[in-house]
Amino acid sequence: MITMKDVIKEGHPTLRAVAEEVVLPASEEDKETLQSLIEYVINSQNPEIAEKYGLRPGIGLAAPQINVSKRMIAVHVTDEKGKLYSYALFNPKIVSHSVEKTYLSSGEGCLSVDRDVPGYVPRYARVTVTGTTLEGEEVKLRLKGLPAIVFQHEIDHLNGIMFYDHINEQNPFEAPADASPLER
Template sequence: MYLMKDITRDGNPVLRKRAAKVEFPLSAADQQLAHDMMEYLIVSQDEKLCKKYGLRAGVGLAAPQVDVSKQMAAVLVPQIDPDAETDKPMFKDVIINPVIVSESVQYGALTEGEGCLSVDKDVPGYVPRHDRITLRYQNTDGQTIKVRLKGYPAIVCQHEIDHLHGVLFYDHINKEHPFEAPHDTIMID
């Protein structure tokens, strides 16, 4: 299981490289990587286990964040609507070779800004991202999946895909006016 000591930190060149495509069928090492990244997210979202292992909670973890320069990321966005009829996650999958095939003109941003397991310091500011995306990726079985995401799950997937292109969330923050977002940006709590 990955621990915080296994997470690649800002400054490591792997975080700024464009990751390589993943070949199918997955090798045993790639299958293990997918499993271990998702396991980190599951454990980190369990309050007791998170504390026990000294983890930082996460909703996404990309392969470059564990020092593997491959186009693979685990995403686990829990259900955040208290009125939802189910605890089923808003989005849960390992996305491999992901491509955003379409995106909304409208932006969305998290009111509290974004954080990252690889960035130890707080970087205040809005991170404008597309509010809606259509994402195409392969799952661990090699099936091609096409899914439309909106709001928080769309933001999380864009953050993880950025990792596969050597981009960190704070690259999107307006340096002069960090709390200024494009006109009509939907603010997400």
């Protein structure tokens, strides 16, 4: 089981590396890693389990955040209508995106960042993501709103990009052009 001790922090070189593709069909070791990522995210959202094991609540986690430089992510998040998006994916890819942008009005956070980083993080309002599930099934997800933002955040980790790399340094709270805010 992954705990907060397993989550590496900003400044660690793995967080800035481009992660390797997972060879499919996935090895047992890679499957176990991906399974543990989704279990962490689900468990961290359960107040009793989170308190018992000292888990910081999260809605997504990427393998590089546990010092495994491979292209694997786990997301467990609901959209504004309460629909659950719970996915553990090998080799996720954004295959298309909208021109329109969005951002969380409250800003973004990250399990690998222990400080508050104020500012708006521009993201695509809609993305289409492909990937392979734990069962080896190819999926194509059309996402918008919070699920789209979370997938972009986690896929950024696979490319060595941190969320605050997107924040406008001169004016962190300037609304990004062509972007509408998303309340959370």
